[in-house]
Amino acid sequence: LFTEQKTFVWGLIASMYLGNIAGLIVVLSTVPLFAAILRIPFAIIAPLILVVCAIGAFTVHNAMFDVWLMLIFGVIGYVLKKLDYPLAPLVLALVLGDRAEDSFRQTMLMSQGQMDVFWSNGLVGTIMA
Structure with a gap:
């Protein structure tokens, strides 16, 4: 993208900067309002x-x-x-459960049902453990 679509990439980067500046302005201007809401x-x-x-x-x-x-x-x-x-693990399970199941199914299809793919290298084995 950087070599073929330079204007698009730099426009995207500029829009991110402008979005951060706009977000900062909105947040700084609404802090007193949110502080007042906390007093209710x-x-x-x-x-x-x-x-x-x-x-x-x-x-x-x-x-x-x-x-x-x-x-x-x-x-x-x-x-x-x-x-x-603890409610945080429950929320994580509800949010990530479907994606984890889909990824597990995809991995099992790619590895033709072999479970050793989860311990194929040190990083993956560490994460699985």
């Missing part, structure tokens, strides 16, 4: 957060099923938090 009592802001989450869940497929699913998983998350289960 949780009893007032929690229902607002719940309503915004419900609207977001509903707009995905325009179905109440998604809102009920959101509420069920919210209750499950609350129960797990009260039982001192």
Whole structure:
């Protein structure tokens, strides 16, 4: 790209710089607003957060099923938090699980079902261990 499409590459790099500058301006100008939001009592802001989450869940497929699913998983998350289960590994598993399964399936197809591909070199073996 650098040799054949110089204008595109440098335009892309310039747009990244401009995007960072615009983001910095937006963040610095809205910090007082977000600090003021943090002063609102949780009893007032929690229902607002719940309503915004419900609207977001509903707009995905325009179905109440998604809102009920959101509420069920919210209750499950609350129960797990009260039982001192770490929630970060659960969120990682939910987010990365599908991709990991697809990659595992692709690896098994490429290696024709041989599991030794996961220990073929030191880096891969270390990550697997």
